Amino acid sequence: GIQVEQSPPDLILQEGANSTLRCNFSDSVNNLQWFHQNPWGQLINLFYIPSGTKQNGRLSATTVATERYSLLYISSSQTTDSGVYFCAGPGSGYALNFGKGTSLLVTP
Amino acid sequence: ETGVTQSPTHLIKTRGQQVTLRCSSQSGHNTVSWYQQALGQGPQFIFQYYREEENGRGNFPPRFSGLQFPNYSSELNVNALELDDSALYLCASSWGLAGSSSYNEQFFGPGTRLTVL
Numbered sequence: 001g002i003q004v005e006q007s008p009p010d011l012i013l014q015e016g017a018n019s020t021l022r023c024n025f026s027d028s029v030n031n032l033q034w035f036h037q038n039p040w041g042q043l044i045n046l047f048y049i050p051s052g053t054k055q056n057g058r059l060s061a062t063t064v065a066t067e068r069y070s071l072l073y074i075s076s077s078q079t080t081d082s083g084v085y086f087c088a089g090p091g092s093g094y095a096l097n098f099g100k101g102t103s104l105l106v107t108p
Numbered sequence: 109e110t111g112v113t114q115s116p117t118h119l120i121k122t123r124g125q126q127v128t129l130r131c132s133s134q135s136g137h138n139t140v141s142w143y144q145q146a147l148g149q150g151p152q153f154i155f156q157y158y159r160e161e162e163n164g165r166g167n168f169p170p171r172f173s174g175l176q177f178p179n180y181s182s183e184l185n186v187n188a189l190e191l192d193d194s195a196l197y198l199c200a201s202s203w204g205l206a207g208s209s210s211y212n213e214q215f216f217g218p219g220t221r222l223t224v225l
Contacts, residue, residue, distance in 0.1 A: 031213070033213055033214065035216070040218070041145075041196050041198075041218065041219045041221070042216070042218045042219070043151075043198065043200075043216035043219075045213060045215060045216075048213035086150055086151075088150075088151075091153055091166075095141070095153030095156070095164060095166060096141070096143075096151075096153065096200075096214060097153070098150030098151050098152075099150055100149065100150050101150055
């Protein structure tokens with residue numbers, strides 16, 4: 001399966017700021033997902049985005065499959081955006097391989 | 109539409125004991141995957157069940173086993189618990205078979221937090 005690297009590992013923002021999270025992967029993908037893990041451990045689906053661009057409210061994501069990266073944009077961040085953001089791509093067999101995550105803290 | 113549910117939410121066991129965790133897949137989904145997430149790490153794939161058969165396994169020993177039932181719900185069993193088994197166990201459901209043209213995104217349950225003392 002592919003290797004997934006996420007950056008930055010940690011990010012602290014003031015409320016209202018914008019941010020970009022990056023996910024690099026080692027090979028071409030036919031599946032890429034972005035998740036937000038809240039403080040209680042729930043993984044919330046943000047985007048299923050093997051290629052192209054999608055938007056959902058203040059969040060958007062772009063995957064450039066030919067260059068093996070995906071970006072998650074958060075605009076006008078809110079304290080409720082805090083948590084860990086994971087991207088995941090296809091692993092061996094039918095697994096999802098997760099990156100180590102970006103831990104985001106949004107302060108008032 | 110009912111989402112993925114897991115039970116119990118928390119569990120405390122001692123070394124050497126056995127544990128069973130349960131997962132109900134999202135309605136319309138026929139595939140269940142289990143992941144282990146240690147503190148500060150990303151989830152690690154344990155195995156996947158499709159049509160009641162194990163269909164792919166990560167780097168976990170045989171004392172991690174599972175079942176899928178005709179209604180697509182699933183159980184994860186761990187025998188001879190070790191301290192390192194303490195983790196959040198996540199279940200995900202999806203429709204179809206990953207890697208095929210019918211692969212769809214995975215949706216996760218809230219997890220079961222297992223503590224082994």
